[in-house]
Amino acid sequence: MSSRLYPLAVGNFAIGTGMFVTAGLLPPIAADLEISLPAAGQLMTVFALAYALLSPLLAALTARLSRKRLLLLAMGVFVLGNALTALAPTYPLVLATRVIAAAGAAMFTPTASGVANALTAPERRGRALALVMGGLSVSSAIGVPLGTLLGAASGWRATLWLVTGLGVIGFAWVAAVVPEARIPVSGRLRERFTPLADRRVLAVLATQLLMFGAGFTAYTYIGSLFDLPLPAVLWAWGVGGIVGNQLGGRLTDAYGPRRMILIGLAASTVFMALIPVANLALPVALVWAFLWGALGWLVAPAQQFRTVAVVPDNVPIGLGLLSSAQYLGLFVAGLAGGAALDWYGRAGVIVLATALGLVALVFTLATYRDVAIPSKESVAA
Numbered sequence: 110m111s112s113r114l115y116p117l118a119v120g121n122f123a124i125g126t127g128m129f130v131t132a133g134l135l136p137p138i139a140a141d142l143e144i145s146l147p148a149a150g151q152l153m154t155v156f157a158l159a160y161a162l163l164s165p166l167l168a169a170l171t172a173r174l175s176r177k178r179l180l181l182l183a184m185g186v187f188v189l190g191n192a193l194t195a196l197a198p199t200y201p202l203v204l205a206t207r208v209i210a211a212a213g214a215a216m217f218t219p220t221a222s223g224v225a226n227a228l229t230a231p232e233r234r235g236r237a238l239a240l241v242m243g244g245l246s247v248s249s250a251i252g253v254p255l256g257t258l259l260g261a262a263s264g265w266r267a268t269l270w271l272v273t274g275l276g277v278i279g280f281a282w283v284a285a286v287v288p289e290a291r292i293p294v295s296g297r298l299r300e301r302f303t304p305l306a307d308r309r310v311l312a313v314l315a316t317q318l319l320m321f322g323a324g325f326t327a328y329t330y331i332g333s334l335f336d337l338p339l340p341a342v343l344w345a346w347g348v349g350g351i352v353g354n355q356l357g358g359r360l361t362d363a364y365g366p367r368r369m370i371l372i373g374l375a376a377s378t379v380f381m382a383l384i385p386v387a388n389l390a391l392p393v394a395l396v397w398a399f400l401w402g403a404l405g406w407l408v409a410p411a412q413q414f415r416t417v418a419v420v421p422d423n424v425p426i427g428l429g430l431l432s433s434a435q436y437l438g439l440f441v442a443g444l445a446g447g448a449a450l451d452w453y454g455r456a457g458v459i460v461l462a463t464a465l466g467l468v469a470l471v472f473t474l475a476t477y478r479d480v481a482i483p484s485k486e487s488v489a490a
Contacts, residue, residue, distance in 0.1 A: 122248045128157075
């Protein structure tokens with residue numbers, strides 16, 4: 110199983126690096142394009158919004174493609190978008206190229222999760238989804254720090270060429286290793302939103318939006334929340350994310366998604382409230398960041414597992430909507446966190462992130478309903 114899924118994880122690693130590394134490149138981007146730091150920060154916001162809006166539309170337009178061909182198309186578009194970003198001479202063109210890169214990501218990540226789900230037996234599905242989505246958490250621990258260092262040494266465009274190269278590797282590996290997967294997909298745009306009539310689906314999506322809105326309100330502006338060396342803190346968070354994502358898959362298989370989601374939401378909310386304590390000393394901050402990343406990322410494979418259970422007959426559509434909700438959460442975090450920072454300073458960001466985490470936890474406690482776990486045949490045949 111792992112040998113067929115590693116290329117999908119590498120593709121997500123490239124996507125995660127390409128999106129999140131811009132947060133560490135704001136000064137050189139702003140200087141090169143002669144714009145303000147807040148304007149440079151909109152590169153991530155535009156990427157997140159484009160991903161959220163394009164995901165269902167592109168899924169409908171590409172429904173007749175085989176899943177492997179779609180994975181290759183998606184990674185090709187992502188590579189093209191990042192290459193164009195590295196070449197774009199002006200700020201408007203850079204923003205436009207981020208939309209192209211987001212379009213590739215919006216096609217790749219949900220499809221990769223759907224393929225992983227279809228190729229895996231139910232008792233190993235949590236681990237399979239954790240492996241594929243682990244590319245995103247690994248990117249925060251390895252890709253983003255390396256990309257930030259490269260950008261500081263050789264310019265931000267060199268980092269975008271690195272991301273382009275990672276995408277090429279993902280493309281070639283998918284082409285060589287990933288088999289075709291039988292996943293029924295509808296080509297009608299209206300049917301992309303049919304699951305939204307199910308309250309259980311809405312509950313999953315709302316949890317995803319609130320969870321990522323809370324976590325990335327703090328993460329996006331973490332440089333304004335700490336007086337300590339930021340690269341070390343981000344590295345510890347990324348390493349924790351890798352551990353939490355992998356443990357989350359195994360624990361989801363063992364204990365079910367409900368426990369992992371509630372534990373992860375509760376713990377990450379507490380850790381966001383403890384940011385002032387973490388800022389007292391670097392050793393404290395490193396332990397805090399590792400635990401925040403680990404406990405927060407417990408939720409990712411469990412949420413995907415929960416989505417599969419709720420919409421077993423529409424797995425690709427369900428996972429696409431889940432990704433859209435996730436990136437809408439990132440978009441909300443960027444706007445709301447920025448406003449909180451401008452109006453109330455770092456305390457405003459911490460309070461807002463913690464409040465959103467509490468809302469996510471209470472909402473999930475009130476709306477979570479266990480459903481039967483679908484068999485492999487029901488989602489892959």
